Amino acid sequence: MDYNKSKSSTKFSAFTNDTIKSFAISGDTSANAKITWEQAAALQYKTVHWAAAEHLRLGEWSDLLDKVEDLISAVPQNMTSSSGGTPAPAPTPTNTVTATPTNTKFMLNDAEAALTAYSIGGNNYVKLRDVGALLKTRFDVRFEDGKARLYNHAAYTKTSGELAAIGKESKSATLSTTAFVWGDTGVVVTGLTAYTIGGNNYIKLRDIAKLFDFDVDWRDGKAWIEPDVSPYTED
Template identity: 40%
Template sequence: MKAKWLKLISCAVICCTMLVSFGTCEAADTKLPILMYHDLTEDPAKTNSMTITGERFRMDMEYLQQFGYTALLPSDLIDIKNGVREMPEKPIMITFDDGYRSGYTIAYPVLQQTGMKAAIAVIAYNMQTENAALADRHALTWEEIYEMAQSGIVEIGSHTYNLHNPQYKGNSSPNGIDGVQRLSGESQSGYHARVGADLNMAIAMITQHTGQQKVNYFSYPFGAYDSYMQQLLDEMGVSVSTLTNPGVANIATGLHRLPRYRITMEQPVSALLRQSEIAVPALSKVSVNGVPASLPAYMIGGSNYVRVRDVAALLAGSAAGFDVQWNAAAGRVELTSFTAYTPLGSENAVLPPESKTVASVTEPTVVDGISYMTAAFNIGGNSFYKLRSLGDLCGFLVDWDAETQTVNITS
């Protein structure tokens, strides 16, 4: 298999409806889902409610890329709110809390590969430069933060300087007062002196070490809101803040206290953001190494999707041939490159004439033992893919000839 399929290409998909677990998304010009991550690990045994595997994060980002989402940073939300730019058709905001080292070692390369962007809210006190050489350090360094911030795909926000319950090792307080919430009996002036000093220090350190002109974003520790804090954010020019309650953010009502969806191993992005589309039967004209052919297809969101088995049969015996197996236990398609395909006899069957509403496949496609999230739909028990997506996975070239309205496949 050609090495190029290791890096998935970006395929724009125009979606008529976005379904999340809560229902249909309305008014796409003001609403967007915000995703919340914390730590990443390469060890599946170390996952929990706050930690997912790097592989899962990669598949989350591949799903967003494949289905045409545009990742927004806090500065982008400010521009949209101020009318400087428009909300993209399929917006998403990706956030990380705390400032774990994995944000640089695992997440950052995936963001670069998939074209996604993320906001990282750091606990500034924990970003210790002198610990950069420690093999077991868990926090980012300012050098790593600077590199990410300068890339343009990461924006650094505040998760306080050191008010993430350090006295309880970062865990929830037994007295129920967490993060930046006011202390028992604390006056507003006392709060502003205590918490204001912390926020000032966080902003000063972030701007000093990132090159950012300002800090646009604040993530409430534990999602614990306090109206006194809102006044401080307003005074210090921090325009965007998030909580931890699930829901769709609607920036028409403001940029503060935005809800977020926590992504876990049990709730990946593909399950949260299921795509619902209208599939219209079509016939896709193709050419394989110059030989004309055709494939039954569904027109979905402006693109033709074809059955993976039809493509496997079409390429059987060529240098781009691959095998297709259905893993019923896992509910997923498994492909093996450079392997003979045995036809079932049902390939290239005529599609029913009526249009239908279809949902995206949420399980990954496994290619030579490696899982990838690929734009696909399950229709009538068959998996339908974009030819370009299959080509990227299986190592054959796909080009569009606008003059002849033909998809050219070269093995």
């Protein structure tokens, strides 16, 4: 390829078969060619330098570094490991997980609280309404206009089924589609992952504490809920 052509050219030089062959590592230039990770890295290196040289030849200095970085961050396809095996695909997030009842004891005001939880991914997930009922005046949850509206420092409005036993069997939990918003402003609550179990929203206890700015401490093998301690701290 001749990089010394006139800078008046308005487009890249033709991507010819000779160009493709100059990039080839294993000799296979077909679209479905299998190459190793090491070969893919070398191919990406060649591609980046070819593109950068073309931009320079055309006098396209603007955003050149951004364009090169885009090329570098691209994920090559059809790669195999140097041992010949095909790399495992990236894990696909699943909307359904298994929730297992925990034996965690929750303490509130120096007494054991009637709070039950499921373990999901090694974390305690509790029913949002259970925590609201337990703390009484820390926050309220109201379903309005198809959304869960959260009110901080408000008396909890009891419905039914709060603080009920959950049994000992594991259950299927699905990512909740409930939209959580702040009741006073309508602003969407971000950074909150909720799972639906038996029609109820379960949220990580620490996320609830962080959301409403109270503390949860782990000591003596128990989870201590401290509504009068703020701000929330990560242990």
